[in-house]
Amino acid sequence: MSILSKVKEAVICLRAGRVTLPYPAQPRPTPPNFRGRPIFDASRCIGCAGCANNCPAREILVVDLCQEVRVLQYLGRRCTYCGRCADVCPEKAITMSRDFETATDHVADLGQRLELFMSTCQRCGRCFTPPSALDQLKLKGYRFDDVAHERWVFHSTAYGRDEPVVEDVEIELD
Amino acid sequence: MIKNLCQKMFGRSLWVYHANSGGCNGCDIEVLNVLTPYYDVERFGIKLVGSPRHADVMLCQGPAMRSTAAALRRAYEAMPAPKLVFAIGSCACGGGIWHDSYPVLGPVEKVVPVNYYIPGCPPRPEAIIYGVAVALGLVDKRVVPVEVRQLPLIIPRYHPDDLRGRDELVVYEKADSL
Numbered sequence: 001m002s003i004l005s006k007v008k009e010a011v012i013c014l015r016a017g018r019v020t021l022p023y024p025a026q027p028r029p030t031p032p033n034f035r036g037r038p039i040f041d042a043s044r045c046i047g048c049a050g051c052a053n054n055c056p057a058r059e060i061l062v063v064d065l066c067q068e069v070r071v072l073q074y075l076g077r078r079c080t081y082c083g084r085c086a087d088v089c090p091e092k093a094i095t096m097s098r099d100f101e102t103a104t105d106h107v108a109d110l111g112q113r114l115e116l117f118m119s120t121c122q123r124c125g126r127c128f129t130p131p132s133a134l135d136q137l138k139l140k141g142y143r144f145d146d147v148a149h150e151r152w153v154f155h156s157t158a159y160g161r162d163e164p165v166v167e168d169v170e171i172e173l174d
Numbered sequence: 175m176i177k178n179l180c181q182k183m184f185g186r187s188l189w190v191y192h193a194n195s196g197g198c199n200g201c202d203i204e205v206l207n208v209l210t211p212y213y214d215v216e217r218f219g220i221k222l223v224g225s226p227r228h229a230d231v232m233l234c235q236g237p238a239m240r241s242t243a244a245a246l247r248r249a250y251e252a253m254p255a256p257k258l259v260f261a262i263g264s265c266a267c268g269g270g271i272w273h274d275s276y277p278v279l280g281p282v283e284k285v286v287p288v289n290y291y292i293p294g295c296p297p298r299p300e301a302i303i304y305g306v307a308v309a310l311g312l313v314d315k316r317v318v319p320v321e322v323r324q325l326p327l328i329i330p331r332y333h334p335d336d337l338r339g340r341d342e343l344v345v346y347e348k349a350d351s352l
Contacts, residue, residue: 018181018245019211019212019329020211020212020213020214020217021213022240023213023216023298023300023303023304024303024304024313025309028197028300031299033336037193037293037317040320040322042322042323043324045324055190056271057264057268057270057271057273058273058274059268068326069326074267076293077264077267077268077281077291077293078264078265078267078268078269078271078273078281078293079264079268079293079295080264080270080295081183081294082293082295090273099221099316100294100297100298100300100301101300101301101304101317102292102293102301102316102317103290103292103301103302103304103305103308103315104290104317105289105290105291105309105315106201106289106291106307106317107267107288107291108269108319109315109317109318109319110267110291110293110319111319111320112315112319112320112322112326113319113321114321114322114323115321115323115324116321116324116326117325117326118181119327119329120331122327122329122330122332123331123332131288145320146247150268151274159290173212
């Protein structure tokens with residue numbers, strides 16, 4: 001512990017200068033391979049629901065309103081930005097943007113909702129063949145996810161009954 | 175309205191309490207990263223305190239779980255009256271990947287009221303600073319809900335009931351519309 005070491009410390013500190021980022025005042029660029037929130041392009045989407053079937057957080061919900069109209073609801077609140085939806089999309093309708101400034105006071109701001117027009121068969125007037133039992137396991141055909149509870153419904157045939165599909169757990173607080 | 179209230183009530187420094195109710199520590203590391211001199215949030219007056227009784231803001235990480243929901247609620251009720259709750263990370267905002275598993279109740283808003291949401295898994299330190307700046311009124315939020323509708327393209331339907339016999343031929347009546 002000589003006075004020389006203190007001088008050396010002071011020189012190191014002075015040479016480093018100011019290291020704090022002036023972040024909210026000035027923009028901060030992201031690295032080139034950064035994945036931010038996904039952007040859904042409605043003009044390219046064909047409504048195959050491949051993104052919904054492959055989302056690990058199960059947060060892309062698909063609801064078939066009628067034969068022709070399919071609603072694809074991206075919640076955004078539990079998205080982990082893994083990019084699997086963009087990888088699996090056959091039409092490249094999902095792009096992972098580099099946008100990370102998504103803080104908000106209303107969680108509904110994060111959502112994206114696409115109303116897709118599904119072309120129907122000229123003969124049968126449907127956009128899908130009715131799913132067989134094997135197709136139901138592979139989650140093809142009509143889907144009626146629970147948008148109100150933000151849950152994925154695994155078997156669409158189970159939804160037609162009266163009992164609720166999703167039961168919220170009672171929170172025990174003292 | 176909540177922004178005006180924030181500026182009025184929290185005009186000076188915010189003391190934050192860091193509550194992890196069952197997360198994976200990824201968001202914890204990012205929050206501690208924010209407090210380092212590189213991202214220095216002490217220039218906004220933000221300081222980490224160890225007790226919820228000293229805190230103005232609770233930073234929630236991780237989903238509300240069966241085992242920690244009551245403790246999270248007690249920590250929230252221990253904070254003095256003008257209080258803000260930030261949900262940091264996709265687990266706290268929406269329940270995360272394991273939102274439908276047995277021990278996870280869901281987002282922390284099921285247990286405590288949440289004022290600001292910062293999604294990401296984990297969010298970048300800049301994203302957390304951006305959320306704090308939105309709460310302090312320094313910047314405006316940039317996300318809006320998107321709702322897009324495709325144009326319908328009606329395809330007329332062929333049906334065998336419209337086949338008619340005419341002069342030893344079978345003619346489809348609505349052939350013009352096909």
